[in-house]
Amino acid sequence: xxxxxxxxxxxxxxxxxxxxxxxxxxxxxxxxxxxxxxxxxxxxxxxxxxxxxxxxxxxxxxxxxxxxxxxxxxxxxxxxxxxxxxxxxxxxxxxxxxxxxxxxxxxxxxxxxxxxxxxxxxxxxxxxxxxxxxxxxxxxxxxxxxxxxxxxxxxxxxxxxxxxxxxxxxxxxxxxxxxxxxxxxxxxxxxxxxxxxxxxxxxxxxxxxxxxxxxxxxxxxxxxxxxxxxxxxxxxxxxxxxxxxxxxxxxxxxxxxxxxxxxxxxxxxxxxxxxxxxxxxxxxxxxxxxxxxxxxxxxxxxxxxxxxxxxxxxxxxxxxxxxxxxxxxxxxxxxxxxxxxxxxxxxxxxxxxxxxxxxxxxxxxxxxxxxxxxxxxxxxxxxxxxxxxxxxxxxxxxxxxxxxxxxxxxxxxxxxxxxxxxxxxxxxxxxxxxxxxxxxxxxxxxxxxxxxxxxxxxxxxxxxxxxxxxxxxxxxxxxxxxxxxxxxxxxxxxxxxxxxxxxxxxxxxxxxxxxxxxxxxxxxxxxxxxxxxxxxxxxxxxxxxxxxxxxxxxxxxxxxxxxxxxxxxxxxxxxxxxxxxxxxxxxxxxxxxxxxxxxxxxxxxxxxxxxxxxxxxxxxxxxxxxxxxxxxxxxxxxxxxxxxxxxxxxxxxxxxxxxxxxxxxxxxxxxxxxxxxxxxxxxxxxxxxxxxxxxxxxxxxxxxxxxxxxxxxxxxxxxxxxxxxxxxxxxxxxxxxxxxxxxxxxxxxxxxxxxxxxxxxxxxxxxxx
Ligand code: NAI
Numbered sequence: 224x225x226x227x228x229x230x231x232x233x234x235x236x237x238x239x240x241x242x243x244x245x246x247x248x249x250x251x252x253x254x255x256x257x258x259x260x261x262x263x264x265x266x267x268x269x270x271x272x273x274x275x276x277x278x279x280x281x282x283x284x285x286x287x288x289x290x291x292x293x294x295x296x297x298x299x300x301x302x303x304x305x306x307x308x309x310x311x312x313x314x315x316x317x318x319x320x321x322x323x324x325x326x327x328x329x330x331x332x333x334x335x336x337x338x339x340x341x342x343x344x345x346x347x348x349x350x351x352x353x354x355x356x357x358x359x360x361x362x363x364x365x366x367x368x369x370x371x372x373x374x375x376x377x378x379x380x381x382x383x384x385x386x387x388x389x390x391x392x393x394x395x396x397x398x399x400x401x402x403x404x405x406x407x408x409x410x411x412x413x414x415x416x417x418x419x420x421x422x423x424x425x426x427x428x429x430x431x432x433x434x435x436x437x438x439x440x441x442x443x444x445x446x447x448x449x450x451x452x453x454x455x456x457x458x459x460x461x462x463x464x465x466x467x468x469x470x471x472x473x474x475x476x477x478x479x480x481x482x483x484x485x486x487x488x489x490x491x492x493x494x495x496x497x498x499x500x501x502x503x504x505x506x507x508x509x510x511x512x513x514x515x516x517x518x519x520x521x522x523x524x525x526x527x528x529x530x531x532x533x534x535x536x537x538x539x540x541x542x543x544x545x546x547x548x549x550x551x552x553x554x555x556x557x558x559x560x561x562x563x564x565x566x567x568x569x570x571x572x573x574x575x576x577x578x579x580x581x582x583x584x585x586x587x588x589x590x591x592x593x594x595x596x597x598x599x600x601x602x603x604x605x606x607x608x609x610x611x612x613x614x615x616x617x618x619x620x621x622x623x624x625x626x627x628x629x630x631x632x633x634x635x636x637x638x639x640x641x642x643x644x645x646x647x648x649x650x651x652x653x654x655x656x657x658x659x660x661x662x663x664x665x666x667x668x669x670x671x672x673x674x675x676x677x678x679x680x681x682x683x684x685x686x687x688x689x690x691x692x693x694x695x696x697x698x699x700x701x702x703x704x705x706x707x708x709x710x711x712x713x714x715x716x717x718x719x720x721x722x723x724x725x726x727x728x729x730x731x732x733x734x735x736x737x738x739x740x741x742x743x744x745x746x747x748x749x750x751x752x753x754x755x756x757x758x759x760x761x762x763x764x765x766x767x768x769x770x771x772x773x774x775x776x777x778x779x780x781x782x783x784x785x786x787x788x789x790x791x792x793x794x795x796x797x798x799x800x801x802x803x804x805x806x807x808x809x810x811x812x813x814x815x816x817x818x819x820x821x822x823x824x825x826x827x828x829x830x831x832x833x834x835x836x837x838x839x840x841x842x843x844x845x846x847x848x849x850x851x852x853x854x855x856x857x858x859x860x861x862x863x864x865x866x867x868x869x870x871x872x873x874x875x876x877x878x879x880x881x882x883x884x885x886x887x888x889x890x891x892x893x894x895x896x897x898x899x900x901x902x903x904x905x906x907x908x909x910x911x912x913x914x915x916x917x918x919x920x921x922x923x924x925x926x927x928x929x930x931x932x933x934x935x936x937x938x939x940x941x942x943x944x945x946x947x948x949x950x951x952x953x954x955x956x957x958x959x960x961x962x963x964x965x966x967x968x969x970x971x972x973x974x975x976x977x978x979x980x981x982x983x984x985x986x987x988x989x990x991x992x
Contacts, residue, residue, distance in 0.1 A: 239555040241345045246335045255284035256419070258292055258443060259426035261299035262436030265292070273419060276342035276594040277552050277561035285419050288444030290451040293411065296440035297455045300382040300409040303437030308379040308407040316367035319405060321432040323360035326353070329428070333421055337393055338552045340420040342561030342594060343515050345553050355674060356397040362676035363401035366697050370406065374697065376704030379407030380482060381458035383700065386449045388464045389415035389563050390518040396422050398691045399461050400439065406700035409438045413452055416445040417564050457481065463520070466685050473952035478945025484689025484699050485955070486520065486681055488614040489642030492635035493523030493671070494657055496648035497531045500669070504647040505539045507671040508620065511645060513547060513598045514672055516562055517618035521643035523671055524615060526600065527634050530624040537622070540600070544587055547598050559618060561594040568594050571617035578610035588619045606637065628653060632660045641683035645671040658986050664690070667987045675840035678985050679848055688957040688982070693838055693848065695983050703975040706964035711939030712863045714889035717752045717918050719761055734758050737766055737916060738899035740773030741909015746917070755810060755893045762915035767884065767925040770913035774855040774882040775931050777910030782852060782880040786831030789878060793830060796905040797823030803901055810893040811866040818867035818967035825972050826874040833879065833977040845990040850981040852880035854933035857926035859919060859947065861938040864966035865891040866898065871966050872936055875976035877911055884913045884926060892916045919943055927951040927958070936961055936979065
């Protein structure tokens with residue numbers, strides 16, 4: 224023990240350890256945990272140990288869930304679904320409210336349990352994780368209360384399977400369970416194998432507040448248990464974890480009809496401009512990459528600093544880094560706790576070894592005894608260095624420099640991920656310019672890693688799809704009102720007419736063409752098929768590639784027009800369609816033509832009105848939820864409705880600022896090919912709508928596997944949908960199946976289409992702070 228005099232001299236903190244005795248008593252009393260199914264704990268059979276990573280000491284025995292356990296939990300959830308889904312929102316709200324209250328009463332207990340099981344500093348579990356859990360349940364109690372009026376006609380999905388990681392065990396549970404229950408679904412949740420204890424304590428809380436049996440079920444276990452849940456008869460999987468596993472789940476779910484949201488990894492940029500408040504930015508780094516030992520999906524793991532201030536920034540950064548205290552997670556003055564498990568520690572040090580072998584310089588970041596790694600960063604690091612691309616998931620950032628704003632944006636977007644970004648500049652113009660150009664689901668301006676239950680969270684590209692939190696998060700747990708269903712007819716088989724037989728006897732080439740980049744194009748393979756008494760070009764993979772390139776080339780100009788500009792184009796299109804009614808007469812019914820014209824007016828009217836919202840997240844911030852176009856969309860249009868069906872999908876997509884590559888009706892493609900001529904004379908810029916005719920399923924697969932496509936809409940079910948979903952799983956492109964409906968009906972339009980044509984970006988701006 225140092226003397227008082229020595230302490231006064233060094234000004235070092237003494238140890239201030241949180242008392243774990245209540246948690247230890249609870250663990251001793253429980254000893255070994257079963258699953259929580261139908262309102263009670265099962266008897267443990269096969270178990271594994273869960274340990275405190277800071278000491279290696281065992282904490283408890285946890286059950287390894289089998290496929291039978293999962294099936295039992297799903298049965299319980301199915302039994303409970305009807306009653307829970309039909310319950311008045313107010314009654315569901317009371318349960319969520321009671322859960323929030325009880326967690327609040329047990330905040331200290333849950334913080335200590337989380338810290339023991341995960342290794343995170345008690346300061347974080349006490350001040351960040353558990354208060355956010357409480358906030359999440361209160362917020363969603365509110366949604367349950369008002370759901371009937373806020374989401375009219377929407378219904379719960381049924382049983383939801385949820386798989387969560389170990390980095391924020393109880394918080395990730397709350398992010399998933401609260402909206403699912405508020406929306407009227409029942410849940411089977413699988414926590415991560417390293418950190419199941421707070422989920423099991425949560426199960427006790429649910430039993431304590433009298434949540435009806437089967438509404439929440441928890442099955443513990445490893446990846447095999449998770450895989451069994453994916454296979455089970457549930458209606459949706461919500462997954463948070465690695466991109467690799469997310470991709471595998473998407474592949475396994477292809478063609479199953481189950482909904483899927485994925486919150487995956489990230490390699491988020493942290494951009495410091497020359498005019499930034501450097502002291503604040505350094506604190507931002509602490510909150511970004513040295514929070515939770517860097518085991519954060521949205522960690523600002525790639526620091527990009529303006530060259531002009533990089534030296535000064537690094538000096539400040541090193542000084543701050545040296546002050547961080549690494550040690551016992553239960554000590555209230557610890558900043559850096561333990562890595563969750565030796566496996567993860569080895570993974571991190573492996574990446575660091577490869578990074579330094581490839582020439583990077585590691586500052587700090589030394590591995591210590593046990594599960595500890597000191598905070599650090601990699602400098603002098605080449606763009607191709609593995610640590611620039613791979614998620615390190617430890618307390619180590621990369622640091623590189625840039626000279627111009629454009630270079631900063633290019634570097635920020637030079638990653639397969641797109642989860643979050645943090646940008647630092649005292650210029651509102653520069654900061655918001657960066658926020659709009661960086662590809663990410665969440666952007667923090669002059670702040671980092673702030674979360675709130677009302678602020679949607681989620682990514683783009685390899686970071687997944689779907690949102691958690693706020694209105695958007697609720698909609699991901701609800702079914703939109705159903706339309707009068709009409710099954711889309713499967714197309715007839717195509718038989719190709721070889722090139723050379725495509726001319727009329729008078730020798731004039733009359734073949735209709737594909738429509739790519741605003742021009743009529745002969746198909747690459749030259750062959751045609753006979754439909755509607757015409758020779759229709761058979762598009763190929765190459766034509767799809769050309770069409771995607773044309774669509775990519777048109778995105779900037781089309782989005783640059785803004786909502787008002789796009790509305791003008793759509794009004795003009797409506798007028799031209801109306802003028803040329805007679806040209807469509809032979810190819811589509813008059814109902815189809817009239818519905819198509821009306822739809823043009825409808826989406827012209829909506830083009831500047833599907834707006835974002837500013838949500839009440841935290842004082843001192845404007846938290847803006849902005850709908851953004853996906854970019855290039857692939858649309859496999861209905862086979863049975865050649866004009867109204869096609870335009871019911873193309874119009875909301877382009878109204879939102881997307882450009883599209885569309886595969887028209889296979890059996891009746893002539894309406895689409897006639898439409899091409901109307902598009903050309905209606906000021907729709909070349910490349911905004913591209914039409915590739917031919918066999919739907921192979922063309923759909925080619926579209927869904929093209930990494931330049933950002934979203935797929937597939938009308939109709941069947942093998943074609945399965946193939947497209949499987950292809951899209953590899954590129955992690957979200958696939959939406961529009962409702963089966965009568966496409967000429969007035970209700971085959973509206974907000975649900977515009978929502979699917981966009982995704983949200985949540986932008987946190989300091990405001991009056
Ligand atoms: P993981 O993706 O394997 O585990 C996440 C969850 O998925 C766990 O509950 C696990 O049991 C479950 N799971 C594993 N395989 C599954 C399967 N085939 N089917 C269904 N569920 C399955 O992540 P892991 O191995 O724990 O960590 C590896 C890396 O993943 C980390 O180093 C980090 O880079 C990344 N990661 C990202 C997270 C995020 O929040 N985005 C969270 C955890 C890990």
